[in-house]
Amino acid sequence: MTPRPPTLREKRRYVLARIDPHGTAPDPKELYYAVHEVVTSLWGDAAGALIHVAVIAVEGEYAIVRCRRGTERELVIALSTVISCGGRHIALRTVAASGTIESLRERIAALQEPVPVPDVPAECTIDGTTCAVCWCAGQKIDVIEKGFKNTTRFFLTREDLENS
């Protein structure tokens, strides 16, 4: 099959979204279904088909999502309604939109520069509950309640940890 000439191809745009919380790293397939589900539920099947959404890649904490040119706004609104993926609570924060995947990959490389890790203890006690520090960068610290099940992730700052 001969490829379609560039002038006859549809113009596409790519949206870069950060996956919160840090370290979630969802399965790309699960994220694909989650994004499809929110687009369809918010805009319907007809508009969903026009948006032509697809998760192209999940690279670390970032996802590249494709759409048809001119439908970026609808896609970004739908992405802000993503609340879970694979049973985990997540949020997608739109960072940038571009016409090429390459430029978004360059953007990811620039964003993923190592952040100095502050000196924090591996464990802490929050309101009498022992928690393990699972991620920290700058002022932000995420801790997970220690236990076998029903462990909750808490979102704190360094000051909270110092005061606890």
Next chain:
Amino acid sequence: MMITDSCVYPRPLGDSSVKRMALEAHELGFDSLVAVNTPPCEHFGVTVETGVVIGEVPAQEVSREVKLGRERGAVVSVLAGDNGRNRMVLGMRGVHILCGIHRTDRHAFDHVTSRMATDNSIAIDISLAPVIHGRGVSRQKALDRYHDILLLHRRFEFPLVISSHARSVLDMRSVREFSGLASVIGLDIPDVEQALSNVGMIRSGQSAVRVIP
């Protein structure tokens, strides 16, 4: 003009500390937050104001809690109910916001309550939580209610506020996302800007300039 998320629930009501919510709000483009049951403070350049949300309690209890909230200098929000309750709440001194309107029926907020909200400078809360978290029928019902509120807002010009009702930093959204989600309801950018800055206005008791033909 202060860009304010008019209702968030930090720990222990949610899973994020107020400082973390303030830090996240700063990154998302907000200048201030109304945090429920949290003393007023300022973190990372974000002003945190005390919020009180009064639930479905009897009228006398509402009156008592509004008075307590007013004494604390809090932004007082009262959960909407049926038409009679809404009229009672909108006539009460010290109430700043009527929230949870998306859960009420079509007759709960009409032209009379709209006029009362305008006269008393009480804002109607447009919570984005049902738009973000809702799916299917529940979201459609919420959007329908918001369309109706918007129709009355355009006629009577009562103040609107927009809130995320976030219980986690993951539920918080940026100003641009607020604007996008509000456009689903039918609010355009100037309306959103006005709604995000209305908390300061309703607290000071000033009403927006109205053109009376």
